[in-house]
Amino acid sequence: MSLSHQQKVYIPKEARTNQYITAEIKVTDELLNQYPDYHSCYQTLSRIIFNLAEQHDLRNVHVITNDKLPVVRYHTEAYCFQTAEQILFFYNPAYHEAQNLFTADNYRARKLRxxxxxxxxxxxxxxxNFHTRVQEFLNQLMPKLPIKDLKVKIRDHQHLSYDLFAKSKGNKETYGYKLRAIAPRYKARKCELPENVSSLTYVTVSLPLSRKLKQGLLPESATDFSPLYQHLEDNFLKAAANKQLTRLAMIANGLTPLVRNSKFEKLDSKAEVQMIGFDPNATEQQVIRRWDADNLVEAAHFTIVAGAKDCDDAGYGRFMNNVEAALKSFAAEIGLDPEREDLVIRFHQHISYLL
Incomplete structure (x- = not known):
């Protein structure tokens, strides 16, 4: 295989792209003291934010003051669901627009997001261009706030998702992506980032635990589900090792995995979210396993994280080709049917920094 071919990954034309940016501002006593109560604070600030967003042609903007975690996914229809700890946004970037304030009565937020x-x-x-417009928005927003010198944490999330088995279902058309890191992409388009930027790139796959999978590995009326989980873990680690992929996680405890750079982030798991941290610069193997033999969950989540050597100027093509090969091997070992079942790969690129 030629070097240029290795540096590209051929992704189905039907692949879906998402991008969202969060700006987090710590809610301090000094900020709250400028208003009669929490409600007035959040309502006043959200009106300022929404009016300014209109001026910057930012058409889908939400303010969260209940400290719930935003989760963004593509969907042909627009939906927004709240759980105890998360707000799930489903939308189609091509035509969905919205403005919402998510708050809770008499609740003091730790941060305004x-x-x-x-x-x-x-x-x-x-x-x-989208990131630049958000930067310009924030540069104009901060002087409008009643407190000066507030710090803003920016997180830019980009997803590329597609079915690994698209070709087996007859979707033959592909597009060759030379997946580049965010920083050099932005620099080439005159979008300036500060020097101290944390970045992380990873792939996630969610595997529904189908009846076929369970019946093949568990006796009827089983209460010990370790044979199922161990089978999945062993085959996942084996397939990854064959492609020299060493930053890995399998989460099958009913929680939503949230991936962060362990060097910069404090990792606190919650009732709904399983925090998993990786250091892309570390050379030793990093494997995280979270499953409970007494608890049968609906899906197992797998994560493969790119290392620093995967993130050079040549892009992530070689990394993604190895990921695809490993996942196809894993799928074959556990008996997935490419013509009838989906295995959706979600390629994540994430950066964060203080403005």
Missing amino acids: IVFLATGDEIRSNSA
């Missing part, structure tokens, strides 16, 4: 969902077409190629 602004969520900007990318809109329009060609999300990936326009990602730098």
Whole structure:
């Protein structure tokens, strides 16, 4: 295989792209003291934010003051669901627009979080422009706040998702992606980032635990589910090792995995979210396993994280080709049917920094 071919990954044309940016502002006593109560604070600030967003042509913007975690996914219809700890946004960037304030009565937020969902077409190629508009928005927002010198934590999330088995289902058309890191992509498009940027790239796959999978490995009326979980873990680790993929996680405890850079982030898992941290610069193997033999869950979640050597100027093509090969081997070992079952790969690129 030629070097240029290794540096590209051929992804189905039907692949979906998402981008969203969050801006987090710590809620301090000094900030709250400028208003009669929490409600007045959040309502006043959200009106300022929404009016300014209109001026910057940011069309899908949400303010969260109940400390719930935003989760963004593509969908042909727009939905927004709240759980105890999460707010799930489902939308199509091509035509969904919205403004919402998510708050709770008499609740003091730890942080005010602004969520900007990318809109329009060609999300990936326009990602730098979207980030620049958010930066300009924030530079104009901060002087309008009653407290000066507030710090803003920016997180830029980009997803590329597709079915690993698309070709087996007759979707033959592909597009060759030379997946580049966010920083050089943005620099080439005149979007300036500070020097101290934390970045992380990883792939996630959610595997529904089908009746076929369970019947093949568990006796009837089983109460010990370790044979199922151990089988999945062993085959996942084996397939990854064959492709020299060493930063791995299997989560099958009913929680939603949230991936962070362990060097920069404090990792506290909650009732709904399993925090998992990786250091992309570390050379030793990093494997995280979280499953309970007494608890049969609906899906197992697998994560493969790119290391620093996977993130050079040549892009992530070699990394993604190894990921695809490993996942196809894993799928074959556990008996998935490519023509009838989906295995959706979600390629994540994430950066964060203080503005």
